[in-house]
Amino acid sequence: MGKIYKHHLFWPLSVLAALLLFNLFYSPDFFSITMHDGHLYGSLIDILNFGAPLILVAIGMTLVVATKGIDLSVGSIVAISGAIACLTISKGADQNVMGLILTSVLIAVGLSLFLGAWNGLLVSVGGIQPIIATLILMVAGRGIAQLVTGGQIITVTSAKYAYLGSGSLATLPFSIFVVAAVLVIALLLTRKTALGLFIESVGCNPSASLMSGIRANGVILSVYVFCGLCAGIAGLLLSSNVSSADGNNAGLWYELDAILAVVIGGTSLNGGRFYLTGTVIGALIIQTLTTTIYMIGVPPEITLVVKAFVVLAVCLIQSDSFWAVFASRWKTRHYPGEKEGIHHVS
Amino acid sequence: MSLNRKYIPIVVTILLFIIMFVAGSFRYTGFFSLQVLMNLLIDNAFLLITAVGMSFVILSGGIDLSVGSMIALSTMVSASLVQQHGWPPVVVIPLVLLMGAAFGSGMGAIIHYFKIQPFIVTLAGMFMARGLCYVISIDTITIDNSFYTAVAQTKITLPGGSFISISAIIALIVAAVAIYTAHYTRFGRNVYALGGSEQSSLLMGLPVARTKIMVYTLSGLCSALAGVVFTFYMLSGYGLHAVGFELDTIAAVVIGGTLLTGGVGYVLGTFFGVLIQGVIQTIISFEGTLSSWWTKIVIGLLLFIFILLQRVLSARGSSLKR
Structure with missing residues (x-):
């Protein structure tokens, strides 16, 4: 039991719990869920609904990060995907x-x-x-999205397309089911097949994986394809939620939020072990934080400062050197050999 | 081939700049003039200053995502202090520069001592600086201080009838000092060594900690200076100034032939990388019918070409070593 704080979900879950607890005291309405016309409404449902695209992108990003990679282009892919879908629909006679x-x-x-x-x-x-x-696609992709939309906001009036992002199924927002489906598929693929092990292995050491018979290139290619797919679906959800595509702003800074969610979730940017559930919690933390800040009436722009501190805190918690500094301060006895050990960790 | 292989990227960059400029001159009347060249410097002074700082960071094997936000924060702090609190610019400008340097060194210290990736630390720095802008004010603060307007409007006439702004001169001085620092000082060599291999630099007894923190301090200082120059250019402080600017800066450095793995590249290349971005924008504005997003697409394409070029060159290098 004493090792509970060592569990990879301990820190993310406690942060999320702390946020929710704060809301419980600050605004009791936060947890109230009401029923209107067969749909559930409430802050918690909103967090899930608005957080859905971010969770999707972050799931894809987790696998990429696990291979010691990073995908900066997800925000641009979100924009392109939404733009091209809305453009196609707006061209149709009957939408x-x-x-x-x-x-x-x-x-x-x-x-x-x-x-x-x-x-x-x-x-x-x-x-x-x-x-x-x-980075190439991040820069060029934003341009492509603006090219597709012509620099303007394409609005569509299709109830069926809007269902994707704002409709509801069994009283819950439809987007939640999309996210759940993708999450389950990703979990099954990585935990019930050897694929997850391959990804971790490639993230730890690509050449060693190659030597042991893993096609490192194939694994890397497939995680980026998966990440692109997740970003694409997120773009569809995002654009259908507002029934419009904005090439300039859709998905802006999504890459950073997604990376943040992955890091909060406990996956190290150095590759290797990855935690999909941790990532989902990380994305929920970010979304809860945003919603909380909106609710307590602080200017929403302040979110950035809070996010900065969250990133730093999470990274410091995960940093071995950070703990080493404290460990060496608290310890009363020092062994000569130990000192060298700490310095050689890199 | 008598040309040293390590000079190929920078030669390609310079050739590309010349070709683009000549192509523009043939296509558009009024393009080929000293003034267009000077305008490149005037309009991209802040990009040049930031990119110079970024070059050092990238040469040392790191990355700094906070530069765009730092520029915004500098404009915001300058505007707020000068306009709303009535401080004299003589006090405000050094203060802003100091703030940038302190911010950068803080990030550098966290990166070095806690061994967290520069990407994440500077990402936090980016959120922080951008957020602090909004803490100061959510709206634009316009500056009508006489000193700022005077600097903004001063045109220094050059022989031949063209003119240049004070900001452009600051940028040129920064670039010149940076070239000297990179190639003729101990600090410059340390940066290259650090970018080549941190482990080896440590074993060689080079001051890794100091160099690393200095590099980020320098980048913070440069972006704060760029923020000051940007304030001259825009005459306002706003939290949304220079959004996404870090990417333009990184792109300029990469197009300038600097390897993102660190240790290889020249500040002079960055100078031409900035000019190439400027030329693309100038050509697009001369063309008239093209929209601004073509800039992004072309820059993305150029990034791709240069990265591929570097890849081919370094692949050939490593196969030779074997």
């Missing part, structure tokens, strides 16, 4: 035809897969550093 909606969703998903594959090829076959390889 409520199911075929048209399906086509537009397929085009958007296909394009995101392609963009993910582009990132994956640059990183795996091209051997380019992930930050740089995805």
Whole structure:
């Protein structure tokens, strides 16, 4: 029992619990869930609904980070995916035809897969550093999204498309089910097959994995494709929630929030072990934080300062050197050999 | 080939700049003039200053995402102190520079002593600086201080009829000092060594801790200075100034031929990387029918080409070593 704080979900869960506890005392309305016309309403449902795109992107990002990579282009892919879907729908004569909606969703998903594959090829076959390889698409992708929308906001009036992001199924927002489906698929693929082990192995040491017969390039390519897919679906949810696509602002800073969620969730940016459930909690923390700050009436821009402190705190908690500093201060006895050990950790 | 392989990226960068400029000159009347060249410097002075600081960070093997927010914070602090509190600019400007340097050294210290990736620490710095802007004010603060307007409007006439702004001169001085620092001082060599291999630098007895913290301090200082120059340019402080600017800066450094793995590259390359971005924008504004998002697409394309070029060159280098 004494080791409970060592569990990888301990810190993320306590932060989330602390946030919720704060809300419980500050605004008791926070937990009230009401029923209107067969839909559930309430802050908690809002957090799940508005947090859905972020959770999706963060799930994809987790796998990329696990391979010691990073995908900066997710925000741009979110924008492109939403833009291309809305453009296709807005071109249609009748925007409520199911075929048209399906086509537009397929085009958007296909394009995101392609963009993910582009990132994956640059990183795996091209051997380019992930930050740089995805930076290309992050810069150019924002331009492409603006090109698609013509720099304006494309509005669609399709009730069927809007269902994706704002409709509800069994009294819960439909987007929650999309997220749950993706999460379950990702969990099954990584925990019930050897794929998860491959990803961790590639993240720890690509050349050693190659020597032991893992196709490192294939694994890396597939995680980037998956990340692109997640970002693409997130783009669809985001654009359908507001029934419009904004090439300039949709998905802006999503990459940073997603990376933040992954790091809060306990996955190290150094690759290796990854925690999908941790990531989901991390994304929920970010969304709860945003909602809380809105609710207590502080200017929402202050969120950034709070986020900065959360990032720093989480990173410091995870940093071995940070604990080493304290450990050496608290300890009364010092052994000569130990001192060297601490210094050689890198 | 008598050309040293390590000079290829920078030569390509310079050639590309010349080709783009010549192409622009042939295509558009009025493009080929000293003034257009000077305008490149005037309009991109703050980009040049930031990119110079970023070059050192990238040469040392790190990255600094906080530069754009730092610029915004500098404009905000300057505007707030000068405009709302009536402080004299002589006090405000050094104070802003000091703030930038302190902010940078703080990030550097966290990166070094707690061994957290520069990416995450500077990301936190980016959120922090951007958030602090909004703590000061959510709205734009316009500056009508006589000193700031005077600096903003001063045009120094050059022989030949063209003119240059004070900001551009500051940027040129910064670039010149940076080139000297990078190649002719002990600190510069330490930065290159650190970027080459941190472990080896440590074993060689180089001051790794000091160099690393200094590099981020320098970047913070440069972005604060860029913020001051940006204040001259915009004559306002606003929390949304220079959003996404860190990417432009990194792109300029990469197009300038600096390897993002650290240890390889030249500040002069960054100078031309900035000019290339400037030329792209100038060509697009001369073209008239093209929209601003083409800038992003072209810069993305150039990034791709340069990264591929570096990849090919370094692959050839490592195969030679074997």
